Amino acid sequence: MSGGDTIPEFSKTKTGDGHEVSLTNLSAFASGPGIRSGAEVAAIIAVAVIIIGGIELALRLFNVPHYIMPAPSAIAYALFDEFPLIAPHLGYTLVELVSGFSIGAIVGLVMAAVITQFPFAEKIVAPYILLLVTTPMLALVPLLILRFGFGYTPRIIAVALAAGPMVMINAATGFRRVDSAKIALARSYGASTLQIFWKIRAPMALPMILVGLMIGAIFGLLTAVGAEMVGGGFGLGNRLTTYSSMIQMPQFFAVVLILSTLGILIYVLFFLIGKKWASWEA
């Protein structure tokens, strides 16, 4: 019965693989774009004005045709003018992203929580997870469209397949962190395995889970847009192909602008969640 005990160690949080990529070691939460003062905000806006104004000026000065590079003002105008037409497509993309990401994230989280409880099973499953993480799920979209038609289904599947493994691999890193002293603390009060999971393992894993969710959501966005470009008649990706084939460059860049705003919103969302719930890590 005594065989399961390990030599007591303190304050050594063990991670599965020792090295965590910088993107995932929470520097994203700790040293992210923390804007502190009004002066910094002013400086950031000033730089933006100079860059955008400079581009505008240069494009006009050198008479660059709009199909090569539209002026920022033309893009802004297209954004407002065309937005009612783009909005439904934004809606489609968001539906794909949110539903696909939710499915992928839930499956990824549950799998990570379960698999890390069984080190042997984890060793067997790990290569396949790596395969899922590294394979661009976009490659499967034509196949999925053949199977499921041009509706939401193939794209939601692709988003889930792209986001799920990302969430899983990061969450698993989080769940693998073992602090034997903290678990011993809980056990000394007679905590059950379930209590240890919810009160020790899950909070310890939370920062890594948030990183996984953030990366998963951004991968999901990429995949959703890519999947829309492959085929079908709607979504922001479809707008990109349509506008570029019609050489409507201002409208094209307006869509790009919407996409980067989406990406930034995803980042900011998880950054704020991390700041609120996982700042103890930093």
Added chain:
Amino acid sequence: MNAGNAKTPKLGVQGATKIYHTASGDLLALDRCSLDVHANEIVSIVGPSGCGKTTLLWSMSGLHRLSSGTIRLDGKEITGPHPDIGIVFQEANLLPWRNLDANIHFPFEIKGEKPDRAWIAHLVNRVGLDGFGGKFPRELSGGMQQRAAIVRALALKPSVLLMDEPFGALDSFTREEMNRLVEEIWLDTKTTIVFITHSIEEAIFLSDRVVVLSARPGRVAKEYRVPFPRPRSLEIMATKEVFDLTNTIKMDIVGERVRPKARERGNAEIVRIRP
């Protein structure tokens, strides 16, 4: 509290042996270690690094299963964590995602009990943490963290408090302060305390008895009574008695560090401590 036989130790360790199975082979950490701790006593355990002090303490707490031997609390064998035994871990071991209040309430949460607010408030006041309940561990000094850990350990009113090198990471001034705090708490609660430390001075200042463990595999090599009345002042640390006792214990431990070689040669008798 101790209704039965007065001779029944509060916490009795009989022939405790612990083998760890590691990747590099089996490791005998404790070898037939026996020790009685009586009710309301403060006993310190000292010994060379890696001699199994922490293993002994974790076994006494029921966190580790002994390979052989028994641990008895009030005469009844314990085989797992017991609500009557509180533990203070090395380096506070607070949960960083909880503020101090939530850390102190953690034991009640696990037990599904309502926190005893009056008692907690008393303890918090006793250790001088009033007004820090909303702070997170990283916002506090090491000494304050360890104070909170002591409150957490005492929150469920255990009759035995096991302390595993609780002040090892603190600077010496803070450590003296904490030692006085432990004595104060003891005078207040008369909780039986088993205290593990690297510091002989700390052990002498705090304890009724100092137990010296031999180098690995650990067993009880020697035992000293510390006769000073309580409350003790730091001045006793400057007396000749303490100085001599400190040196004697130091020689026991240093001697132990040299001797294991003889033991490896198989001459176990030489290894035994001089009487």
